[in-house]
Amino acid sequence: MFKVSFFVDDKNLGEAFKRLTGVALNIEHAFVPNVEGRKNGKLRVSASDSTELLVNEMKKRKLTELTAGPAREIMVAMGMSPTSYSHILNQAVERGAMTKHKKPKGHAKVYRLMGSK
DSSP, rough: OOOOOOOOOGGGHHHHEEEEEETSSSOOOOOOOOOEEEEEEEEEEHHHHHHHHHHHHHHHHTTSSOOOOHHHHHHHHHTOOOHHHHHHHHHHHHHHSSSEOOSSSOOOEEEETOOOO
16 A cells, blocks of 8 residues: 655646545545745746735735736736636735725726725
8 A cells, every 4th residue: 555645736636536536545635835836937826825925016016906907917927827816806805905995987996905095
């Protein structure tokens, strides 16, 4: 009998478990928050670190608020998928790092860092 450990991206975890069903005994899983890797030369980070990285990047760029366009640009610069910006922004709101406001004109949302006016 052998013990095998491997890292799987969260989107592929279900498929990995399906493939192991009936073959592996005592399947266990654990979330590893700080696993980093590279894909196509870009840094990849786990979901739990992405909110913190976004807030740090905003502070580094001296930004107090974001809309969709700049948020997408920051995500790409950090090596993340450009389509993940709304998920990360909503996650930041849920964790209390940002607040969400409606723009005075139109339907766009503005995300502000907590502690800034």
